Amino acid sequence: MTLSTDKDPASPEPAQADWLRELLEPLRPAYRQALTLGLLINLIAVGSAVYALQVYDRVVAHAGYSSLVALTVGMFIAIAFDHVLRAGRAQLLQRVGVRIEAEIARRAFQRLMNLPALVLESRPPAYWQTVFRDIELVRATCAGATALLLIDLPFLLLSLVLLALIAWPLLPLALVTIAAFAMLAWRSGRVTRQAAESERAKLIGRDAAIAELAGARLLLKTAGAGATAHARWEQQYATWMAESLTRSRASDHYRDLAHGMTTINSVVTTGFGALAILANLMTMGALIAANMLAGRMVAPLVQLVGQWQSIGQFMAARKRLDALFATAQDRSETGIALPRPHGALRMDCAGFTYPRSPQPQLQALSGQIGPFGLHAVIGANGSGKSTLLKLLRGLYSPSEGRVLLDDGDMAQFSQADLSRWIGYLPQQVQLVSGSIRDNIALAEPGIADELVIAAARRAGAHDFIMALPDGYATEVGEAGGRFSGGERKRIAIAQVLLRDPPVLLLDEPTADLDHEAEQAFLQTLRTLAPDHTVVTVTHSIAVLNQCNGVVMLDKGRISAAGPARQVLAALATQRARPAAPPQDKQPDPHLENA
Numbered sequence: 085m086t087l088s089t090d091k092d093p094a095s096p097e098p099a100q101a102d103w104l105r106e107l108l109e110p111l112r113p114a115y116r117q118a119l120t121l122g123l124l125i126n127l128i129a130v131g132s133a134v135y136a137l138q139v140y141d142r143v144v145a146h147a148g149y150s151s152l153v154a155l156t157v158g159m160f161i162a163i164a165f166d167h168v169l170r171a172g173r174a175q176l177l178q179r180v181g182v183r184i185e186a187e188i189a190r191r192a193f194q195r196l197m198n199l200p201a202l203v204l205e206s207r208p209p210a211y212w213q214t215v216f217r218d219i220e221l222v223r224a225t226c227a228g229a230t231a232l233l234l235i236d237l238p239f240l241l242l243s244l245v246l247l248a249l250i251a252w253p254l255l256p257l258a259l260v261t262i263a264a265f266a267m268l269a270w271r272s273g274r275v276t277r278q279a280a281e282s283e284r285a286k287l288i289g290r291d292a293a294i295a296e297l298a299g300a301r302l303l304l305k306t307a308g309a310g311a312t313a314h315a316r317w318e319q320q321y322a323t324w325m326a327e328s329l330t331r332s333r334a335s336d337h338y339r340d341l342a343h344g345m346t347t348i349n350s351v352v353t354t355g356f357g358a359l360a361i362l363a364n365l366m367t368m369g370a371l372i373a374a375n376m377l378a379g380r381m382v383a384p385l386v387q388l389v390g391q392w393q394s395i396g397q398f399m400a401a402r403k404r405l406d407a408l409f410a411t412a413q414d415r416s417e418t419g420i421a422l423p424r425p426h427g428a429l430r431m432d433c434a435g436f437t438y439p440r441s442p443q444p445q446l447q448a449l450s451g452q453i454g455p456f457g458l459h460a461v462i463g464a465n466g467s468g469k470s471t472l473l474k475l476l477r478g479l480y481s482p483s484e485g486r487v488l489l490d491d492g493d494m495a496q497f498s499q500a501d502l503s504r505w506i507g508y509l510p511q512q513v514q515l516v517s518g519s520i521r522d523n524i525a526l527a528e529p530g531i532a533d534e535l536v537i538a539a540a541r542r543a544g545a546h547d548f549i550m551a552l553p554d555g556y557a558t559e560v561g562e563a564g565g566r567f568s569g570g571e572r573k574r575i576a577i578a579q580v581l582l583r584d585p586p587v588l589l590l591d592e593p594t595a596d597l598d599h600e601a602e603q604a605f606l607q608t609l610r611t612l613a614p615d616h617t618v619v620t621v622t623h624s625i626a627v628l629n630q631c632n633g634v635v636m637l638d639k640g641r642i643s644a645a646g647p648a649r650q651v652l653a654a655l656a657t658q659r660a661r662p663a664a665p666p667q668d669k670q671p672d673p674h675l676e677n678a
């Protein structure tokens with residue numbers, strides 16, 4: 085995907101396969117079965133109108149007791165059949181629903197995992213949660229009440245045909261009723277869909293605010309910001325509630341209209357029917373049967389008024405999922421098993437600009453780091469160190485130039501390969517719920533315990549883990565909140581070291597470590613350096629003193645780079661000069677002590 089200042093990273097690519105059609109294709113036989121069952125169920129339903137017609141016109145008129153018994157027994161058998169058929173259809177659609185939901189969720193999850201880092205960063209967590217609500221909506225429409233309704237709707241024709249045969253004077257009325265309900269359903273769908281979409285947007289805002297407030301609960305407490313947080317939450321909640329009430333009022337209005345129209349239909353059918361009987365155009369039995377048929381026709385139409393809104397929501401959800409399925413993805417496979425790289429990282433005039441950012445964050449970076457050795461990236465806050473590490477990890481694609489690993493353009497490697505070859509420790513480490521072992525072995529849960537322990541030892545985490553009552557089985561708690569910052573970092577470092585990647589990109593690995601832990605970790609880095617390329621962003625003099633190479637960034641450009649001794653000495657000399665530095669070239673405060 086091309087990154088530019090204007091393009092939304094989450095905007096879909098134009099070409100997209102119809103994923104839903106593809107997914108429903110194998111389910112065609114199941115839908116065909118559901119339709120057949122629907123036909124039988126609806127035949128039985130119109131059969132009850134025929135029963136009423138026969139009883140009133142034949143049995144009552146001619147005192148046909150034996151006919152009554154035969155007809156009634158036949159009807160009971162039909163009702164028993166109807167029960168079995170309905171249960172069968174419900175089970176069938178349930179199975180279809182499970183398949184649809186599981187399959188879409190599987191695909192959506194895969195897609196989410198393969199989305200470029202910039203796309204994932206461009207939306208709040210609440211947005212990604214709604215993707216799963218959309219999946220639920222698609223399932224409910226394709227295999228829930230809406231699907232049942234859509235299966236039943238064509239069989240309105242059966243009732244209509246029978247009505248035309250037994251009570252033809254009432255046919256125009258039935259046609260007008262169907263048209264009126266269709267219009268009401270369409271109108272209700274239009275109005276409530278807009279309201280539902282607006283409610284959904286507010287719901288995302290509300291959930292995002294709740295998630296943020298919940299995450300920052302301690303900060304809010306210590307900063308004494310409870311009242312501010314409460315006001316913010318209340319405002320989000322009130323906006324959502326207002327939208328929700330608007331939507332619910334709109335739905336209620338159309339539902340009430342539909343019920344009113346049902347009663348009107350029944351009254352008008354009876355009235356017209358009575359006139360037709362008086363004019364000898366039809367019989368009393370035909371009127372009763374016609375009333376039953378009209379009721380049968382109207383019932384799904386009333387449902388349609390309510391369900392049209394769901395159909396609208398389904399279309400909107402499908403559109404959003406379309407966008408997810410069409411968003412360009414990171415490369416998921418290379419098509420060839422590439423050997424483990426040595427770990428030479430090269431940049432060719434590489435630059436990077438965050439989407440919608442007015443100026444580049446990294447510019448014209450050229451040079452090579454490694455293979456092998458311990459290298460530091462230094463620079464003032466905001467100079468682009470973390471961004472550079474993400475570029476070297478292949479999380480971001482350069483806006484200009486290239487980043488290469490062992491002379492291979494990084495763009496050609498899959499994220500799976502990169503995650504095996506490049507261990508990346510972010511500035512803010514994050515643990516997930518589960519045990520310490522689960523967290524260390526996150527990428528490879530089945531890995532041997534000895535390797536988990538070896539990684540923990542190298543990260544300086546083994547001793548404190550063993551001192552815990554549950555050892556490696558200790559649950560880390562919400563986001564690792566059970567541990568100190570340093571302990572969390574050591575677990576995260578163990579996770580990075582687990583698969584012994586040839587390249588290690590570490591963003592301030594020792595920032596939370598005490599002196600002893602820092603020294604122990606430095607020893608690990610020294611051990612790794614001869615046959616690994618270790619690049620670490622650091623503000624620590626202790627780490628800097630151990631480095632073979634240093635790259636210094638200043639406002640996204642390399643201001644100094646080379647062997648550590650040389651660069652550090654040059655920087656020290658520069659710092660010792662009496663002349664004041666130029667306005668736009670402030671000395672790096674972290675090198676003041678170097």
Ligand SMILES: Nc1ncnc2c1ncn2[C@@H]1O[C@H](COP(=O)(O)OP(=O)(O)OP(=O)(O)O)[C@@H](O)[C@H]1O
Pocket residue numbers: 205438439441445463464465466467468469470471472511
């Ligand atoms: N997602 C983003 N969107 C837009 N700009 C960003 C984004 N992330 C970072 N930046 C900007 O990019 C620049 C470089 O950020 P970066 O995090 O790489 O700096 P850093 O050198 O690692 O800083 P620090 O020492 O504070 O960690 C900063 O000006 C920052 O504001």
